[in-house]
Amino acid sequence: MPKPGSRLRLVDVAEAAGVSLATASRSLTGRDGVSEEVAARVRQVAASLGYVVNPYARTLAGGASSSVGLVVHQVDDPYFSEIAGGVIQVAGEQGLMVQICHSGRDPHYELRQIRHLIAQRVGVIIIAGSGYDDPRTEAATRAELTAFQSLGGRVAVIGRHALGVDAVLPDNEAGGYALGAHLLSLGHRRLAVAAGTGGLTTVTDRMAGVLRALRSLGLDASSLPVVHTDFTREGGCRAAEEILRDHPDTTGIIALNDAMAMGVLSVLRGLKISVPRKMSVVGFDDVSVAADLAPALTTVRLPMTDMGRMALELALKPPSARARRRSTGHTLVVRDSTAPPRR
Amino acid sequence: MPKPGSRLRLVDVAEAAGVSLATASRSLTGRDGVSEEVAARVRQVAASLGYVVNPYARTLAGGASSSVGLVVHQVDDPYFSEIAGGVIQVAGEQGLMVQICHSGRDPHYELRQIRHLIAQRVGVIIIAGSGYDDPRTEAATRAELTAFQSLGGRVAVIGRHALGVDAVLPDNEAGGYALGAHLLSLGHRRLAVAAGTGGLTTVTDRMAGVLRALRSLGLDASSLPVVHTDFTREGGCRAAEEILRDHPDTTGIIALNDAMAMGVLSVLRGLKISVPRKMSVVGFDDVSVAADLAPALTTVRLPMTDMGRMALELALKPPSARARRRSTGHTLVVRDSTAPPRR
């Protein structure tokens, strides 16, 4: 709302530097057509005057929009807040603004938010978080993003592979395998999985890794109990209850993210089932509190902050013909929530 | 960057509705000078066409900026991510965009970010997080915000009182008192405080409450060991080490936020000092993981999400002559990290 009047405009800078408005603009945007000598002087004058472009005018005039839209499922989930932290860091370094919005893990709402960002003319869109096993909305999202790109927008996603855009891909399958292999190598044979919402690709991928671990030991993967609940702490509680009720002889629970693992631990604690003596529990992500839980959680570490950084850096590179993919790597972090099963 | 061409403009809507551009604009912004009948028709047409205003054009033309700038110390700190969640919720309901940036707990950098937000013409600024006991930068910040407001911008802050703007104020002093009183009533007499950075008003206020609790029992507040380190988990670790070294007979540690409490707990765990048997520990904030720590943390709950919501709601109200203040209230949440001292 701030009214005009007080603010410094580009004309003022141009005047002070003794050049035309056009030259001033070119100097500051780095366009060529200006001698490096003049450009430097203009930049100098602008800086000394404390000039800051008006992004609205710039964008309206057809320049690059300097804001990046970030879509997360929920910003007060540590997984996403760490990613957001990474994105904001890079944006800060580049002088970009970050517009953040929630998708609430609802594909339709997410699509609405993306449309909104596009309508708001952001220059870059970063979408963090699992995709959905719902071909229809995924296709709609994909179409929207493709159109956005063809108009010059840049896109990168984190943890989604079906969108045909640059992607940072967490090692979900390999991490799942590592978790499964870890428990199996400790001697566990009666495992159960606290999985997130069925429709999320993250869940599918991590599950696939777990199953592969089972099969690689020649075990019957089809008999593995898998409980699908929300991908949250609360969901973890419900899953734990269900597992304990229907499969009381389980010795190890694989939660497909740390939030769920926290729910699982909380139920076990409430029931005084000792972890890891009577039950081993593993999570996934290694959110920063995982090490402080009771007991400290064995989990797979994903470099969330870096993932956020990488995503924005990827999006900021000149576009490539084919979608780029960056894998994140992962680390199995063994802490105190796993041990060999009691005999 | 998206180029023109494909996008629907207000002229298109006006044409479709058979009115002039001016009338269309007035209809959509709710300005009067248009009969309700025509206005309704225009809105109808706009909606059916799927029209979305171009915020850059709108803002440039002098309309209200529809974005809110949110300054947090660090978004991947649960305290701030929960606040951000609340702000984003309200913004989503109001169709506003949230631009988020970090201050990194550095008053100068924060001021830079605020200037940047203003230069970017946001309409609303929300500043979350402790103020600084540094009169010079606080004054500069205040001046900047006042100028912003006088130009029509709206501002609200969370947890700062010296800025002369609408504020949501956490019950820091009262919460500190509650914590102190709780430990004292359990019988502790040798307390120590793991305090955050000296220059933060949040620290000062919470400290004041703790001291009041001591004095209200006629105890000597001046002999209370207070260790100032970073207001983070890491700072908590260092503070705990220092307390154990210099005041080995301490029976209760008051950490001035949950992050520090987590650090304290982690050091105690490493040293196999049992909590709460040998040492009671309390935190402040009640971030969502506090209940899942080992042991579950006794702390003071602040409604962070609501604080974010309240701040934006406050800022969105018509400005008042005097700065408004909303207190948040607090709740002492007693969990498993506190017990009477061992005799």
Next chain:
DNA sequence: AGCGCTTGCGAAAGCGCTTTCGTAGCCTAG
């Protein structure tokens, strides 16, 4: 010396919107 190129810069045309100003048309009062 004359031609076409490239290079460096300025003038001016928008970008899509809000808003001021002007002008019908209508109502009320004299």
Next chain:
DNA sequence: CTAGGCTACGAAAGCGCTTTCGCAAGCGCT
């Protein structure tokens, strides 16, 4: 029946920037 005042709307002037276009100067070539 007309003067004055509303009200509902349209025309057009910007908001501050980027960019196209045009022009002048400098270059190498024939």
